[in-house]
Amino acid sequence: MTRDTSGQVCVASRDMRDVPIYDPAAIEAAWQARWAERRTNEPDLDSPARPFYNLMMFPYPSAEGLHVGNMFAFTGADIHGRFQRLVGNTVFEPIGYDAFGIHSENYALARGINPAKLIPQNIATFRRQLHRMGGMFDWRHELSTTDPGYYRWTQWLFLQLFKAGLAYRKRAAVNWCPKDKTVLANEQVINGQCERCGTAVEQRSLDQWFFRITEYAGRLLDNLDRLDWSESTVALQRNWIGRSEGAELVFRTPAGQAITVFTTRPDTVFGATYLVLAPEHPLVDELTAAEQRPAVRAYQRAVQSRDIVARRVGEKKKTGEFLGSYARNPATDESIPIWIADYVLMEYGTGAIMAVPGHDTRDHEFATQFKLPIREVVRVEGEQLPVISEEGVLVNSRQFDGLGCREGARRIVAWLAERGVGSSKVQYRLHDWCISRQRYWGPPIPIIYCDACGPVAVPERDLPVELPLIEDFRPDDSGVSPLARHTEWYNVPCPSCGKAGRRETDVSDTFLDSSWYYLRYPSTEFTDRPFDPARTKTWLPVTTYIGGNEHAVLHLLYSRFITMVLKDFGHVEFEEPFPKLRAHGLIVKDGAKMSKSRGNVVVPDAYVQQWGADTFRMYLMFLGPFQEGGDFRDTGITGIRRFLDKVWVLAHEAVTAAEGPVPPEVLTKLHQTIRKVTADTESLNYNTAIAAMMEYVNLVREKDAANKTTLRRLILLLAPYAPHFAEELWALLGGTERSVFDVRWPEVDETFLAGGSVEIAVQVNGKLRGRLVLGRGASEEQVVALALEMDGVKKFVNGGKIRKAIYVQDRVLNLVV
């Protein structure tokens, strides 16, 4: 019996020859030290032969440390990087920390310690864990978004948008989380609740900074067609941008006011029997008749106080109020009533709709409730109103009667456009990006307010605007940042006129930090520029980006937007930062997402400690398809360890044993394995690549064909997956290179694939009746002749005539009788 220092039982050679014990802890520590000392993972950034920028989504350094989901993601990405290096690319694989933001701040609040003191401890833990997992990280280029040398440029970025008119300030109803005491982006509101703490979100009206991402909606959408991204991610982004084609139509009041509505169904304009404005619509006041004023005011107040949950999600029952005034339907010329109702949202379209109760479920509900006229303008045989389908013909639409919906829509828009009361319009669901946060833990927005000059940009030479270390970093419900309690910090002269000014006390959204970090990585050592032009030209855009779909919308959309802006202002030469993106799956535990609140977070440390990083890495990859994720159970780790033990023993046997001839079938299998592992690793199908290596090892053992030359090839295949293990065995098998990662990936020799025998399935009428083992490439005649001799086949052919024989070369023969 043998045990290593951790108490782990280890194998001896299967024939009891003495083989040193595979002790991952020792090997892994030694190789990690060697990599650091030899600068193995530090590519030449200035003149790389074949630059390959392998990017993974950087973590936020939570107090719990790296969890198993992070390790799954990073391992998958690291395998990709290591493989790319082995096939001859100069791989740059950086890592960093997205350490600003509400996660970190909330934890700091709970502990009562300033995040500026707490975060470095968390980062230290992450750094240690990232080293331990054996990633091919270039530690020279590690970054943290909380470093003033980083956020200086985040602030610079803000200023570029500000100067271009893409950052603006407006008072807006925003999502307010009463528990976290902060404004949330729409994207951070899930079912009307704060995505962090689950508290119901309220509406508040505050002055906020916004970025005009909506100006880029069309480009952000159109470019998706040109990106090599996981389909799932593309679908999420498309959905989020939400393009709708339709028309804007103008309804006029007798007094001449114009109410513009957006509709996707201009074909139904003859059925518009009333108008509905959002309660906050700017025209509401002037359109309200005197006698309706009290009721309208009361309704507006009621809507405002109702939380966003009720407005957005719940409440089947429609509510609304008549304004007491009318407008003309531009198609029918009829006078129709104007209402307000909270089912119409100010943020979408024009904040006003033409209601077509015959052909819209919501309008139908509302009209029924308030007894408003419902008119049929689209007829579908055998269907009752409301008819939503566009597969009908227009009726009650005068000269347009009888047309199909689509054709009708075109003609009606053209007809209204002639009279200046309509035009076609593309509408997006995307909203502008609110980047203000009334919090402490973020980069201060670099603006100074001056009574004379208005909001003035902090001069670039004065960046960074450093976040001061304050004791009272706790937010309150005043709606202003904790920084607003520090006059000594915010009272500064106006950079423009020199009179008394006041700093912006809000900080920016974490998503701004992460919207450009990939530009910073190659240039971390430059203190005088955000990203060096030469380095950027060499390394960007990112070659492969790997990350989770939880960032499919926010992070990826914002990064694309920021890159487009930088392109438009001449700072970079490309507009898509991530031409190739692969989404990995989610690791769940017992069917549920891992979260602190569920208490099901799995920390990898104990596993890495017990089994070694290599075993745990491979185990995570063997769990299921990388791009699908899976449920974490630790029941299968032994399988991977047994596999590595077998390879370990084979390698040691091969070193001492005399080199014998390799059986041909082992050689064939070897080249099949090289082919499969190459293809699967390239396409991120790591689970099946591992299975293929296991199959090969099983065969080598069965044939007792351990051999240095062939084992070296196996070690190379294994290297991306188990890097320390591979280094150790490569050296053992006589590798003279400084690292196995400086060797070239093995190539498939087709001549070995051609040989060997195949098993051909023989079917009668599509049912399997026997198998033939033959040399590759047998002709149909030969196979049919042999098949007819088989007992199982004879029995079912039963003397009948073969009507047809279908032969798929080397695979299957089907006899039809």
Add this chain to the structure above:
RNA sequence: GCCCGGGUGGCGAAACCGGUAGACGCAAGGGACUUAAAAUCCCUUGGGAGGAAACUCCCGUGCAGGUUCGAGUCCUGCCCCGGGCACCA
């Protein structure tokens, strides 16, 4: 409601372009080695029926149909699970 995934043994999963369903691994059972246990090695393992046995047959990829010589894979209509969006006009 709309948009993505997905449904295959006791479990995680494989299956190229429609061509031998269940590779690989876990767990389980049996055996070898051992004083014993662990480790290791060998065998069995989708369900059912028959046979002393070598074996043989039938059924089987969420459900119901269809296309095809042949369907886990393609088509039509459903059911269920996961994720995203959602009073978006």
